[in-house]
Structure formats: structure tokens, C-alpha cells
Amino acid sequence: MSAALPDETGDAIHLDRIVKRFDGALALNHASLRVRRGTVHGLVGQNGAGKSTLIKLLAGLHQPDEGRIEIDGQAYDRLTPHRVEELGIHFIHQDRLLVPTFTVGEALFLGREPRITGTPFLDRRLMQRRASEILDDYFGVKLPNSALISELSTAEKQIVQITRALLDQPKVLVFDEPTAALVRREADILFRLIRRLRDEGVTIIYISHYLNEIEELCDTVTILRNGEDVATLPLGETSAAAIARLMVARDIADMFPKRSVTLGKDILSLDHLSSHGKYQDISLTLRRGEVLGLTGLLGSGAKDLIRTLFGLETATSGQIEIDGQPARSANPAQAVDRHLALVPEDRRGNGVALDLSVTENITLSSLKRFTRLGFLDFNGERSEADDLIRRLEIKASGRNALVRTLSGGNQQKVAIAKWLSRHSEVYLLDEPTVGVDIGSKVEIYNLIGDLAARGAGIIVLSSDLAELIGITDRILVLFRGSIIREFVSSRTSPDDVLAASTGSSEVLRHVG
């Protein structure tokens, strides 16, 4: 590996005061990232802080609206993914870009296939041999030559993808949440590999939610918050606890319009609910008028729990009751009939139909109410849509505008309006403000408060902890499939919740 000459110093990457807007919403606000050659540089921030935008800019997938990108001291105007790769910068993505029906050797060498000397034919044997050599050498992993990518475990796929990048002798490797799907032992192997690569002169950018990993692995860390880089610190002088504090904004606390609602009777209760390999023994109750927060890292089981309630997954054991009636739903249709509502995280995929109009989206779930003898009552639909557009202050060119033309925040309001029209009573909101501008966020918080005041039960799943504390009454933290902590929102801080969800409570206690 010939990455950098030993005497060479300076920055491998310098993103300088980058500004990036999406549909008018500010994703990056003069954010900078300066990575020194031959170091492991951590990048942390809550969801929506701008990490992925920053990385996509570096990858040449987006272009900045303002600011400079310097690589090896040279400024680049328009980066393309291809150019970035030529410059020796490689990305290990969360979504593994490997062809499922390829063998490991084929996946590793796609695009630079070795040929049998003097022929136009693939040297499959060499591919297999090199593949097993490299995998064995770097990871001590032995995979049979015939193994297809689709047959590998998530960790094995990850290893193959890292190896693919290594074949290009990268100067900079960017890891995006690489351990999210790995067990501890596999993660340890990855860490040792990363250190070894650094010692060979490769520059590493490491993005993770697990602060203990950052603490363990990185030389320097940059903390992003609300699209700005709030600090860049050497790890020797900081701790996971200090990083956690920096990640969470405090100045926006007053944007949460907290209102007190008298809690009614139980509306939803889970009794020892388990799903094999996803979550275990979850018991909780939700009362009318209550806003319950749920949080946990990727793989904590929080998302699966929400999906189970809505009939998208099935639990292996345990009970769900709504208003005292058994309510384990086999499909979303059953769940919706039980007055459950899900506002999914993937808004544009599952929440709203982009090419249907605002009206068509709003009444999609409640069409039965607007049907007379099988035929649609257009007037009823129109007045319902107008009513909800007004109540939720949905900004659209009209009720017939395609939802595609709306901003993220207004799309989300449409997704919620659909359930208001259905008269739902238990709302499951999965990351309700991801990709939503600040103004719309506050409006959505208000809306959640309104719903609670009208006697609905609400579960908010969010990794934005300030938001979670601001709008909920209680917070349950899931870690590796179990509820490990419960907080009363008015008596906790984002640091505590973050510490609990990253499993680094002990660290915090030591630091004080």
C-alpha cells in the first residue's frame, strides 16, 4: 500500500464551509471537515445533523451550493463519483453494492477482472484464489469458492465490500456505520483492520452512532449538529460523554410547545412481546393523551416493534391489546381497522404516494367513508381534504397538486392527515421529522400535541433526542432488543438518553 510518503503531512480531505440546501431546507450550514493524512477521523451527529449529506458531497453524489472541497491540498470544482474514485477515495456504504448472484471472487473483481494470459477469457481460478488469499490474509475468513453473495451473512458481505475497496489501494476509506450489523467479535476484527490500514498510511473517515467505538478507534472526531460542525477534537482530550453533550442541541428546547394533557385510560398495552432475534419480552402500556418516546440504535429492535404493532411483522410470543381487546394484527389492514396509524420513516416510499394528489393521499385510507354504493363522493373528499389542508396548514398549490411537488415537511403533514381522516386513535410515528425543515418540525410537534389532547395515544420513534425529550411524556430506550431504561421526559437530558441507547452508561458514570 503506497498511500502517503512518511514525511508528507497535511490534510487528505478538507471540506471548507460547505452550504447545501434541499428544496430550500438547509442541510449543511457552513460545515467544515478537515481530515489529516494517516489518521482515523470520526464523524458523529444525530440523524439529520448533516453527516450523510457531507459524505455524499465528498463522494461526488451532490454538489455544494457554497464552499470548497480540497483533496490532497487541491481544490475540486465538480466532483463526480468516478473522479473521486480516481483520487483514491473509497466508500464502504451501509447498503452493500454487491451483486447477489455473484461468487465472492466475481463480486471482488467486477470491473477489473483478471484474464487468462493471452486470451479474452476470465481467469476464474485466479479470481477465486486471490479472493480467498486476501480474505484469509486480512480477515482470517475462509469462504468456499462456490459461495454466492446472497448466501453470505451481513458481516461477510461487509467484509467482501471492504476487501473490494482495498483492492484499489485506497488513500482514503470512508466507513458509514460499518458495525451496525456486526456482532462484537466481528467489529473487533474490523477495528484491528482499520488500525492496520492507518499504520500503513491510509486515511480513514469513520461514521458511527456508537460513541464508545469512536472513543476506542479514532484519533480525532468532528461533531455535526444541525448542519454545522460544532467541534473537532482530538480523542485524547475528550470522552464519549463530552461528545454526546456536543451532539445534542440545547438552544432549540423552546421550540417544543409542551402542553399538559390529562392522561386517560389505557389504550394500548404490550405484554411480554417477543420476536425471535429482534426483540424480547417487551411490556408497556400507553394511555390516551400520552406521548410515549421510543429510541434505540439501528438493530435495537425498536423499529421491528413498531412494525409488529402495525401488522407488518409478526411477534413470536406475547400479547398486544388495544382498548382491552386482543390486537395482534396479521396485516396492516387489520391494524388500521383497530384504529392504529403508522407514519413510516420512509415517507416517499411508504408514507405518501408521490404521484397521487394531496386529496387522493389524504382519503386513501378512509375511502370507505367517502363511498356511496361503491362510488366516490367527490364533494365529501374535497371538503375533507380542504379541511385537513387548512387544519394542518399544508402548503400546496392546491388539493389536486401531486404530493411529489410538496416539500418534505408538507409531505409528512399529508402522511399524518391521511390518518386524521381515518379517525385513528393510536399513532405510531417513525422518525416523524427526518428531512423536515425547522418550521414544519414545530408544526408537526404542535400537531402531535393536538392529537394527544384529543385523547389519542402516540408512540414516537426518534433518534433526535432533544426532540424526543421535548415532545414526549416518557421515553423507553431499547438496546439489543430489550427495554433497558425508562425516563420521564421532564426529568432527563439528551446525554442520559444517548448514553443509555449507546450502551455506554458505565462510561458516563465514570466520567461523572
Next chain:
Amino acid sequence: MSVDIQLAPVIHFEPGAQSFKPSRGGNLAASALRAGSLLAFVAILFVFSLTAPYFLSVGNIGNVLGQSAISGILAIGLTVVLIAGGSNVVTGGIDLSLAANMGLSAAVYATTVQLGYGDAAAVAAALVTGFLIGVVNAAAVVGAGIVPLLATLAVMNIVAGLELVLTQNTVIPASTPLLTALSSSGPLGIPALAYVLLVFTLIAAAIVQYTPAGLRLYAVGEFPDAARAAGLPVRRLVASAFIASGLCGGFAGVLSVSNLSGSTTGSGEMLLPVVVTALLGSVFSRRLVPTVIGTLLSTLFVGFLVNGFQLLNISSVLVSGVQGLLILLVVSATTLLRRQEA
């Protein structure tokens, strides 16, 4: 290749922990499906050979190969498009113009011969015809961005029309040394067309299954994002698949003239059987993807079926039903297996 990562092995999992677990459901199910299909193939051969002793003679096998040559080559052309277009037939790879392409190329060949040109010129004319049709398809799909199903449907109409214009819906007789050679018998008394099919399959398989370009076609079809991430020219590869398919149509056109001693109409009838044959071929591959050899096997499967029915005096109309049932069985099995895995 400069893959020189020469570092001392450092880290190892504890023994046993990393060993690959072969008990993965998907693999097993796929193997079962493939084994089942092959078994069905063999069983059918066996049953026919019991009831019709002549069935498994060299002569008859040669006949089947010869009779399957044209549809086999068309199906292989389609296979290339299926590989590069992916498994979704509506939005992905399909070439509905193949059969019409064969018809027009045959007509061009026969007409060129009628005009007094020799074999070389006529073959070149037929291949150029096929090539141009492929280029139009490629331009429509890659350039204009029309979904392949619609693009090739429109091209099919144009090509079929041009064939009618050229032939005035009549048979154009043609007789050349090449045609005589193609319709004669080769070594072992097996039709020359049988050898043509085998050689063509070998060449196609060598290119598709054993060159980097072939591997890249699979990547483009199955996971375009991965192909793009690997820096592959996705659009160019898809275009070349359509052009290859067009060339196959041109080649099949020449063969069809030899088979019928002239260009005849009605080539469009072959379209859907060829589509089914190519789609069925994927069950004969380990990874359940379209392959050249799989398509050959599937072509022969159908060929033997027709032949066996003829020998047993069963109406060959059952063949299309059997094909239909097979495709439904195969696809149901894969769908259900996948659902179980998920």
C-alpha cells in the same frame, strides 16, 4: 492486475467460528429446483425412449438438435437481453422484435440471392439487417429511454411490416451452396444445422459465461447500482446486449431460409415460444439466472417434447400447454421458496 497486498496475516477468528455455514435455505432450495428440473428432463427422455425405441437414437437426437437450431439461436439472443436487462420483464430486458427480425433477415437474404448476389453478400446483408434492428432497439431503450417492452414492440411492428413489403407476403425461394450445405447432413448423419447450433452455443457461452464482458452484463442486469459503483458503462452494456440479440435474429434468419428453402412468412409465431424458452432456461443454472447453456437445455427440452409427442402420435398441441405449465410451476416454486426465506 496489481493486487499486491502482502501483509502478514494477523487476525483470525477462533477456529470454527468463521467456517461457512452451507445450510443456507436459499442455496438448498435453488439446488432442489434445478435438480428437479433436470430430473424432469431426464424422466421425459426416459419415458419417451421406453415407448418409442427410436427416440434416443443418434439420428433422432440429431434431428431434434437440427429442428431446434433456429429457435435455440433466437432464445440465446433473447437470453443476452434478459441477462443485461434484469429479471423484471416489463421494465427490464425483453426483445419482442426477435422473431420478426428473423423473418426480415431471411427475406433480405433470399432477396439478395434472387438479385444475383452470392452467399457472402447475402449473409452479410442478413446480418447487417439484424444488426441495424438491434441498433434501433438499443437507441430506443438506452437513448430515448423507452421501456424495452414497448420499444421492441413498436420495432417488431415495423420490422414485420418491412418483411411484408419486401416479400409481398409470398415465399421467396432461394438456393445457394451455403443453403444446400446447411440443409444437408453432416458427420454421423446428423443434420448440419445441429452442428451449427452446438457451435453457436459454444461460442455464445464462451463470450457470455467466460469473459469479463459477460460477467459485467450480469452485474448490469441484476444490480445496476453495483455495476455503476464498479465504474461499468451501464448504458453501453445494455445497448450492446440489444445489438447482440439483433445479430442473433439475423443469423437465425439465414438458417431459416435453409430450413424452408426460402423465406416464408409467419415468423412472428415463434416469438412467444422463444420468450418462454429463454425464461425457462434459468432453472437449469445453479444461480437461477439466465445462461446460454440453460437456454440450450430448455430449447432441447421443448424440442424433445415436440419430437416425442410426434413419435407417440400425440398431438403436438400439448407442447405449448406443457411449456405454460412448466413456466408457472417453475416461477411459483421460486416465488414460494423466496417468500419462505424472507
Next chain:
Amino acid sequence: MTLQTSATAPSIPRAVIGVIVNNALVLALITVFAIFSLASPTFLTIANLQSILVNNFTLLAIVAIAMTFAVSVGGIDLSVGTAVDFASFAFVSLVLAGQPVAVAALAGLGAGAAVGAFNAVLISGIGISPFLATLGTLFIGRSIQQLLTNGGNPVYLPPSGIPEAFRFLGRGAIAGIPVPLILAAITILGATVILTRARFGRVALAIGIQTSVVRYSGIAARAHVAVAFILAGLIAAVAGLILSATVTVYIPSSGSAFLLNAIGATFIGTTLSRLGRPNIPGTVLGVLLLGIVANGLLLTGLNFYWQQVGTGLLIFAVLALSFITRRKASA
């Protein structure tokens, strides 16, 4: 984060493109109509226009509407021709066996719906993609017809034994309007109402646009897909009844002649509509476009075989233009 370019102020060329995109089909139809009116003196006569409707429009329109239902839920139905054939077979055979025409017609409709139901089981029940499922049905249907007819012999009704009601269905007229045309009009009207006014139509279109949202809204998407395919079979059966009543014979696998044109008309109507959604008026205009071109080319004295080339070129041009302008408009 998504890569969506912010909307820019519409410039003049963009506005022009917008008008063309939104009214492409009507514009194409007017253009073609004008060209043939100028090119051939006989084109713009009542007799010829009626001939277009009777010969080039009726049956294809009904089959294309059947196709439109399959396409509306994001699918495709390659077996519409099979449903036409099965309906025709049941109808002719039962009339031949001396059953009342009404009973035979109902049986015909049932046979078509059965083909649709078979598709529905494959698609909604097992989860096979509509293209492959209906392709299988097409092949099996072909064999079944051959078996039923001793290897593909047509089933003729003897001229003496044709009931009056049967004849009326194929060649009769009410107030001078041919019965098949009236049936086509009813089908068009009914289908339009179902697709735009009924709850089913709304859900079907939503499924075609974004299935997962429909599912996440608590609607049984699969059931709606099943109904769409059964409807497709049922509607195609209407064409089967008219076809056999017109020619007084059932010819095995003759319905497959409609397949490619039905696909063409449906997708022309879909891609050239303002919202890009499958819609009955669009399909009908698509059929009309194909019919006018076929008829017009015939009248201009162009070689019969050039007609097919012309039709193909026209469809190709329309598709290419629409896909390219759409790409420009969304860029």
C-alpha cells in the same frame, strides 16, 4: 436526502413542452386525422368514418380496455386473447348445442372471467409477476383450445342454425347504430366510471402508482389486484362474444391477434396522458389512433403491407417523442 432539483420558473419552451406533454395524444390524433383528410378524398366521409369505428375500433377497444384494467394495477395481461377465445368457444359451442343465446352468452362471460380468475390466483395468491403468470396462461389456454377442438378445428355454426339473437348481436343495429358499436360504447362508459368514479378504480390506480403506500394505508392490495385481473378477463369476454357473433364461427387462438395492439393502445394512452396514469379515454384514443392510421394508409392507396410499417413507425415515433419530452420536462 433526495436528489430533487428545486423547481425553477417555467420558461417559454418549457411551457410549450408542457402543453405538448399534457395533450400529446389529442394533438397526435388531430394531426393524423388532418393528414389523411388532405391525402385522401374518401377519408372524411360518413361511410368511411363508420367503417373505421366498426372494423378498426370496436373489438380492439374492448380488448384494450380489458388490458387497461390489468395495467392500472401495475400489471399486464398477455392472456386477454385467451379470455376472448374461451368466451367465444363457450358461446358458439353452447349455441350450437341448442342452448338459449342468453345462457350461452352468460357462459361465455363466465369463461372469460374464469381465465381472469386463474391469473388472479397466480398473481395475488402465489405472487408470480403478471407478465409471467399471464404468459403461462396464454400457453396453457392455447393447448386447451387445441384439445377442445381436436387439434384446432374451427367450430362453425351452420347458416340455418343461427338464432336471431345471435345474429343481432353481431350484425344487428339499433337506430342505425351497429350493436357491436353500442356494446363497445357501453363498455367504454362503464369502464370509465369504474376507473374514475368507483372506489375500486381509485385503489387500483394507487396500487399501480405505489403499491407499498396502499398496503401501508391498510388496504388489501392483493384483493384489488385479483379483481382487476378478473375484470380484465370478463371485459375481454365481451369482445369474444361480439367476435363470434360477427363471424359466426369460433377459430382457436384467434384472440391473440389483439394482444400486441391492445398493449400498444393502452401504453400510448397511459404514457401520453397528462398524469401518466392508465385511463380509459387515453386507451380509447390510442385505439382510435391505430385505427385511423390503418384505415388512412389503406385509403391513400399505399401498398397494403406498408400499412403495418406505417403503423409501427407511428407508434415508435409517438413513444420516442413522449419519453424524450417527458425526460426533458422532468430534468
